[in-house]
Amino acid sequence: MASWGNLQPLSSEFYSLLRHGLFLVLFFHLPFLGFLIGGSALSLLLNFLGKEKRDSSYLRFSQELMRTVLMSKSALFIFGLVPLLLVWFVFARVLFDASPLPWPFWAGILGVLLSGFALLSLYRSARGRAMDLSPMTAATGAAGLLALILAFFLFSAGYGILFNPGKLPLLQKQIRFFLSWNGVVKFLLFLAFFFGMTGGAILLLCGRTAEGGEGTGAEYRGLVHRFGGNLTLLATLVLPVFLLFDLVTLPEIALSAEVFVSSAVVLLLSLAVCLTLFLFDGKGEGGPGARVVFLFVLIFLAILLHDDAAVGNAYQDRIAFLAMQEAAVEAEPGKEARPEEPAAAAQTGTDAGKVVFEKVCAGCHRFDIRVVGPPLNEVVPKYGGDAEKLKAFLREPVKVNPDYPSMPRLGLPEEEIDAVARYLIETVKTGGSP
């Protein structure tokens, strides 16, 4: 079992880069996957209906759909596989930074997805060859579709965890925490979006065909139009409900005004889609196709902005923490430079002590006067030059004088304790001023 555990921790900039990169990749990948899922599902449904009703226009529509959504192998590669591997990389890096999720798990999801692609390709070429399909071919298509949906469900589960970083430590202990309500809601939300978008695209293509008028029967166009319109309407009515569930299942730390406003924008855009469907119900150029597709692009953008803002909120303090650590490392170049100067080691002993003193101690201590803690010229001589005793105190401070607040445990590394102890003893001995 391999793990991602021994990767370097992320820097704050890399975190932000990964996060925005993720949403950029999703912007191209999800619509592609959506058309594939929506189109194949509809094609299979039409195949079934066509056989029931013995109506060849259903079968023809089913065929045309598959031809459109699985245009070419290179599109599958560019919009399907490459982005997916990138998304996997981000998940592995951000989510499972220190989590021992086994690689077979990831390989398994990828395998399911690849077999989905392969089965659907098979279905598409069989669909293209004949109007009448054997049940076997239809079953191949259905299996491909199910594989795709399963892979997308697992993807959504991981995506859901992205919004709840508090779950990461739990995930390290038990893999079942991979599933969350938020993940399920994201899955349903995107599925509704996929079908709505596919319906919109069907309306658009239907309008185009009407313009071209290449021997397409009015009956066929009517069927396509009806299907596209009903699918879009249904999906658009359902999508906002899942969006509200998303607001309920997101951890409260991930919410913010932006998240609510972008949700409201999605609701208004969905309303606009419904109104467009009713107001422009012509089949020709004046049809709703182009408008609906445009509105769906806006809905998709708003959903991605909603998610991007939520992830940003959820990771806010982690990213700030990393940035602080980086700032601290930058402000202290001595820490890394020190091993490179072995020359004056003996002398740097007290110099290093001085550095530590100014960084850590000087906030509360002076040699000559009381600040927060006592003047060092008063307390250090009590150790009588015994560095070990002083070091023991620095490691584990105890309250000595009730007039002062207790000194916190500093948690310094041993060499810094050693350096500062020697520096204090030296300085107090030689007159007590640095």
Next chain:
Amino acid sequence: MTRSVRKPAILLAVTAYFGVLLLIAAGLWVSWQRAGIAPDQPIAFPHTIHVSKLNLPCNFCHIYVDRSRHAGAPSLTTCMSCHRAIATDREEIKKLTRHYEEKRPVEWNRVYFLPEHVYFSHKRHVKAGVDCSECHGKVGTMKKIRRVGALTMGWCVSCHRARGAPLDCTTCHK
């Protein structure tokens, strides 16, 4: 004829449907704001400085965290032991000093609530090695404290399950 009557009715129904959904979204927004995940405090105490810059351990101020159910807000004496001398010219420290001199405790606004029927002990959790940040987040990055852990029952139980802590009802509901 029927179509022209039906169309406005459908449009109205759809608009009303989305209107209701928008109202629900607005309601969720208001309830999220009311829940106050980062309430204003009477004195703007910055954890950023005390935790990240000064590296004070949590129990330097929250002295009861490993010996009581409650972590406790520090007494003003603890604050004043340093702030008698440090940053005395700042507005917030002057407020603090006034409280101290008038022997008036600071009424901090609660960030984390548990209902009365839940028994929770900080001591237990600290002793079990749960890091403070697992529930409270990286407070060192917060100028104003935000609630990080959800403190819902599912949230508690998930962690208990993952860590193999007791799942018996009476563990938390005495």
